[in-house]
Amino acid sequence: MSNATTAVHHLAAGASDHRTLIITLFSVFVAATLGITVWAGRQTKDATDFYAGGRSFTGFQNGLAISGDYMSAASFLGIAGAIALFGYDGFLYSIGFLVAWLVALLLVAEPLRNSGRFTMADVLAHRLAQRPVRTAAGTSTIIVSIFYLLAQMVGAGALVALLLGATGEGSRRWIIGLVGLVMVLYVTIGGMKGTTWVQIVKAVMLIAGTLFITILVLNKFNWNLSTLLGEAAQQSGKGKAFLEPGLQYGKDGTSKLNFISLGLALVLGTAGLPHILIRFYTVPTAKAARKSVNWAIGIIGAFYLMTIALGFGAAAVVGPKAITASNESGNTAAPLLAQELGGGAGSTGGAVLLAVISAVAFATILAVVAGLTLASSASFAHDLWANVIRKGRTSEKEEVLTAKCAAVVIGAISIVLGIFAHRLNAAALVALAFAVAASANLPTILYSLFWKRFTTQGALWSIYGGLVSSVTLVILSPVVSGNPKALFPGMSFDYFPLGNPGIVSIPLGFLLGWLGSLLSKQQPDAAQKYAELEVRALTGYGAH
Amino acid sequence: MDTAPTTAQGQPEEPGFPGAGTGSATPERFTEMQASAEFGELRSAQRSFAFPLTLAFIAWYLLYVLLSNYAGGFMGTKLAGNVNVAFVLGLAQFVTTFLIAWWYSKHAAERLDPKAEALRGRLEAGE
Numbered sequence: 176m177s178n179a180t181t182a183v184h185h186l187a188a189g190a191s192d193h194r195t196l197i198i199t200l201f202s203v204f205v206a207a208t209l210g211i212t213v214w215a216g217r218q219t220k221d222a223t224d225f226y227a228g229g230r231s232f233t234g235f236q237n238g239l240a241i242s243g244d245y246m247s248a249a250s251f252l253g254i255a256g257a258i259a260l261f262g263y264d265g266f267l268y269s270i271g272f273l274v275a276w277l278v279a280l281l282l283v284a285e286p287l288r289n290s291g292r293f294t295m296a297d298v299l300a301h302r303l304a305q306r307p308v309r310t311a312a313g314t315s316t317i318i319v320s321i322f323y324l325l326a327q328m329v330g331a332g333a334l335v336a337l338l339l340g341a342t343g344e345g346s347r348r349w350i351i352g353l354v355g356l357v358m359v360l361y362v363t364i365g366g367m368k369g370t371t372w373v374q375i376v377k378a379v380m381l382i383a384g385t386l387f388i389t390i391l392v393l394n395k396f397n398w399n400l401s402t403l404l405g406e407a408a409q410q411s412g413k414g415k416a417f418l419e420p421g422l423q424y425g426k427d428g429t430s431k432l433n434f435i436s437l438g439l440a441l442v443l444g445t446a447g448l449p450h451i452l453i454r455f456y457t458v459p460t461a462k463a464a465r466k467s468v469n470w471a472i473g474i475i476g477a478f479y480l481m482t483i484a485l486g487f488g489a490a491a492v493v494g495p496k497a498i499t500a501s502n503e504s505g506n507t508a509a510p511l512l513a514q515e516l517g518g519g520a521g522s523t524g525g526a527v528l529l530a531v532i533s534a535v536a537f538a539t540i541l542a543v544v545a546g547l548t549l550a551s552s553a554s555f556a557h558d559l560w561a562n563v564i565r566k567g568r569t570s571e572k573e574e575v576l577t578a579k580c581a582a583v584v585i586g587a588i589s590i591v592l593g594i595f596a597h598r599l600n601a602a603a604l605v606a607l608a609f610a611v612a613a614s615a616n617l618p619t620i621l622y623s624l625f626w627k628r629f630t631t632q633g634a635l636w637s638i639y640g641g642l643v644s645s646v647t648l649v650i651l652s653p654v655v656s657g658n659p660k661a662l663f664p665g666m667s668f669d670y671f672p673l674g675n676p677g678i679v680s681i682p683l684g685f686l687l688g689w690l691g692s693l694l695s696k697q698q699p700d701a702a703q704k705y706a707e708l709e710v711r712a713l714t715g716y717g718a719h
Numbered sequence: 720m721d722t723a724p725t726t727a728q729g730q731p732e733e734p735g736f737p738g739a740g741t742g743s744a745t746p747e748r749f750t751e752m753q754a755s756a757e758f759g760e761l762r763s764a765q766r767s768f769a770f771p772l773t774l775a776f777i778a779w780y781l782l783y784v785l786l787s788n789y790a791g792g793f794m795g796t797k798l799a800g801n802v803n804v805a806f807v808l809g810l811a812q813f814v815t816t817f818l819i820a821w822w823y824s825k826h827a828a829e830r831l832d833p834k835a836e837a838l839r840g841r842l843e844a845g846e
Binding site: 263266267270271273274276277278280281282285290292301399400401402404405408415416418419420421424425431434435438442462465466468469472473476479480625702703706707709710711713714715716717718719 | 740741742744746749750752753754758761762765766769772773776777780781783784785787788789791794795799800801802803805806809810812813816817819820821823824827832835838839842843
């Protein structure tokens with residue numbers, strides 16, 4: 176993290192004077208959310224409470240929680256930074272992340288809510304051979320969640336260390352460990368109920384913070400978008416090109432192909448992300464699930480619209496030079512913008528705004544990692560432990576206890592990985608999680624719900640094929656080796672030229688599901704089982 | 720690849736396996752319902768709306784991605800002040816996303832929910 180070190184020096188002037196304020200705000204947030212978690216934990220009595228918050232949330236509450244689960248550090252800090260440095264190309268992320276929600280709304284949310292209980296695999300187990308598909312779906316759930324989790328941990332470690340002005344390897348490790356500890360506490364004590372409330376609080380904080388900065392930016396430019404864009408283009412030193420696509424992805428044919436690959440992964444990944452899918456189980460009915468996606472689309476859409484003000488505002492007010500001096504990939508653009516709008520480094524207003532926005536970023540990371548830990552430990556306990564290893568002969572109590580133990584183990588794994596893998600690029604990890612979700616999970620979910628001829632073999636080929644191909648292509652990509660910015664800069668086995676595997680592995684996942692099904696015989700009771708799934712999914716009969 | 724699923728799928732499921740949903744409707748009842756004309760109407764009302772619309776918005780999104788990649792000159796055309804075609808098309812993606820969500824919800828409330836409720840009521844009454 177050589178760039179983090181320079182950034183620390185740069186930010187230290189603003190941060191260290193008022194470090195106490197930042198630490199106080201962080202502590203207040205952690206104490207308040209832990210309080211909520213303990214309160215929620217007292218009401219968590221059975222497995223439905225632990226996994227699905229008792230299915231007691233309203234559409235609006237769940238819409239807020241989905242937004243809190245979805246808008247990660249990559250959205251808040253990453254997109255603002257990408258726009259501030261690459262202009263229009265950064266904004267392309269915002270669009271992909273939002274449009275993706277229509278797949279969830281139109282095809283997945285309601286039938287999933289009607290036919291499943293706690294995890295994504297519940298729906299597949301309806302009509303396919305339980306044990307092999309639960310093993311496959313559980314494995315891909317845990318792998319997708321750990322990649323996503325790792326991205327957040329790496330980001331959290333670098334970012335929080337940066338914002339607190341803490342230097343050195345020791346403090347960074349300490350902070351990663353603290354984030355891991357708090358997220359495990361949220362999940363083991365509060366279950367889904369506690370996690371949901373943490374996500375709701377975070378979503379409100381994030382929207383309020385972003386709205387406030389947006390108003391300050393627009394006010395500075397007399398509420399004229401054109402003036403803001405013009406100033407951003409001028410400050411960027413790239414002129415008109417800053418407002419057009421191409422600065423980041425337009426270099427050559429390969430980078431353009433990589434952009435299409437990324438676009439595909441973004442738009443098809445969301446509806447296959449396990450931590451998002453399990454949120455649909457926290458509401459009582461399919462109608463409430465629909466309502467919660469609509470709220471989420473509204474809230475997330477409003478937030479991504481505000482990234483225009485955040486990103487171009489940072490380019491215009493702070494300037495790309497100061498931003499890259501702080502963090503090469505632009506991750507501190509939003510906090511720096513807040514500091515500048517408050518009166519600049521050294522001023523009280525600047526320090527207060529910097530502290531507030533940093534607290535928002537911290538809340539953002541904590542809420543997302545809690546959701547990921549819950550999704551992966553729920554899948555381990557419900558799919559792998561209860562239904563594969565113990566073959567359904569467990570009590571609910573044992574299952575929930577297993578989930579809590581799994582959360583501790585997953586927390587420990589991500590702390591260790593976060594400490595040792597800090598050289599990994601956080602954005603690449605998130606994009607990988609989206610690509611794996613779109614390649615391994617989405618085809619099987621859609622085929623299970625809508626295709627009569629789908630078989631267990633099709634599901635296994637699709638899940639394992641999508642999983643192995645996407646992960647292998649990333650290992651062989653320039654993200655991992657062959658250039659100075661890679662994970663292993665000294666080695667070169669970058670045989671696959673694209674940073675994102677989506678354009679190959681997503682069609683492959685769909686193709687394998689189709690081929691595997693056609694090349695296998697359907698079980699004698701397959702038609703009857705599909706009838707039951709389809710009737711339940713569309714009518715909501717007997718939904719949990 | 721064929722043997723593992725076969726043996727596992729061949730086994731009878733334990734009663735009340737997690738994820739199976741509740742209710743006492745028999746397997747025959749589900750098959751009968753699935754084959755009924757009313758259920759066919761519900762399914763086609765859902766699919767004939769959601770499938771083409773999904774293909775349409777993905778095509779519209781990919782068109783936007785391709786234009787960003789390969790039609791830089793067009794995207795850079797200024798429309799009002801510093802606001803160019805790329806910006807307007809980007810904002811149009813937001814607008815269409817909001818509109819499609821609203822349109823689908825209206826369709827679902829008017830065409831899908833009443834049908835689903837009626838069929839669910841029939842299954843529940845049959846218990």
